[in-house]
Every structure is written in C-alpha cells, then in structure tokens.
Amino acid sequence: MRSLNILTLFPEFFTGPFTTGLMGKFIEKGSVRFNIVDIRTYSEDNFNRCDDYPYGGGSGMVLKPEPLFRALDALENRGTVMLTSPSGVPLTQQRVKEFSDLEDITIICGHYEGVDQRVVDTYVDHEVSIGDYVLSGGEFAALIITDTLVRYLPGFMSNPESLVEETFEESLLEYPHYTRPDEYRGLQVPPVLLSGNHAKIAEWRLQNRLEKTRRVRPDLYNRYQIIKEKQR
Secondary structure, three states: OOEEEEEEOOHHHHOOOOOOHHHHHHHHOOOOEEEEEEHHHHOOOOOOOOEEOOOOOOOOOEEOHHHHHHHHHHOOOOOEEEEEEEEEEEOOHHHHHHHHOOOEEEEEOOOOOOEOHHHHHHHOOEEEEOOOOOOOOHHHHHHHHHHHHHOOOOOOOOOHHHHOOOOOHHHOOOOOOOOOOOEEOOEEOOHHHHOOOHHHHHHHHHHHHHHHHHHHOHHHHHHHHHHHHHHO
16 A cells, blocks of 8 residues: 545544554655545535535435545545445455555545445445444544554564464454563463463463454354364
C-alpha cells in the first residue's frame, strides 16, 4: 500500500493517531502517504451540508451523492475504494492480509443512516464492517482498518515474526504471555516456560490456545476443527 485516502466529515479526528507513535514515525519515513479529505469542502451548499432526508421516508439522514462524487473524482490515486458500513463484510485477519497487498486504498467514512447507494454502485469495491455493533461515525472504523493494514507494510513491525504468531492466525486466539519477574505477589509463571524445553513450551502454548478459543470463541474453534479435518 503506497497511499491511503480517507474521506471524512471530521478530518480533525485523525490528527492525533497520524502524528504520534509508530504510525506517526512510519509516515515521517515516507513509507505510506495519507490524504485526509474533508468532504464538506466538496459541498456546493451554502452551509457545506453533505446529508439530506432519505427518499421514501424514515428516520435519520443520508450522505448525499454530489460531495462524494466530486471528492472521489478529485483523487489522484483512488485505487481500491472501501466504505465503512455495519452492513459490510466482516473485517477478518484473512481479509486484512488480502487488503494489505493493495497499492492504493480509499476509505469512505460512513455516517448517519448510510451513503446514497449511487455512490456505492459507482465507486465502492468493498463495504467493510469492523463488528456487529453501531458506531457514532465511520472514522473509528477507518482508524481500525488503517492500523490493521499498515502493520503489514515492510518495516512497520520491528519483529516480522510477530505477524505470524498472532491472535486469529490459524483461527485460534493467542496463548497467555508472561515476563519477568518469574514470581510476583505469590503468583508464579508456569514452570514449563522456564524449562528451556522448546518442544514442551510449544505444546503448552498450543493447548492453551485451543482451550481459550474453545471457551471464549467457539465459532473460531469450530472453524479450526474444520480446517484441521480438511488437512488430514
């Protein structure tokens, strides 16, 4: 991914996350370019309004087509266009991997009751949901999508192997983690982790991943079982 455009009603929302921490350092290096677009600047309304009542009645407002059409047409590298939407496809780790190979991405931050369908039909390649809940604005979802994608760019992770041993890899949650000291307030680190026996450590970690996934995310556990059965 070389560049990422974010179309939003609230550009100030991205100021902090994009100027501090690992993300800020990565942007300073020029490894990825961000273009935050305030869609209100593409409104021809005297009050820079970008929403209107839905045809057919109903509660809420809908983002109008004109400002979004103009904003999208003005982009130099639009690339793959995503729309944050609670009715989109779930953002899974596998989908993140697929998206991370894209050169240029544009994210439209959904708002209100949604976006005029003509925008979706004309420009949007993927409607993406970050979970089965409703947010006050698509900016939160855009930040999450951005963070998941940038982590896969070369150089962002100091230890690339961390991307391999992560939660949701192989449809399993992560195993418990411990660090020094090996005893604190009477709480001990499991002896196997101090044994130096890498085979037994690997076995302990796998068993803990299986147990936690079975208990916390039975849906992922069932998926793991299906995958393993197909591999036999």
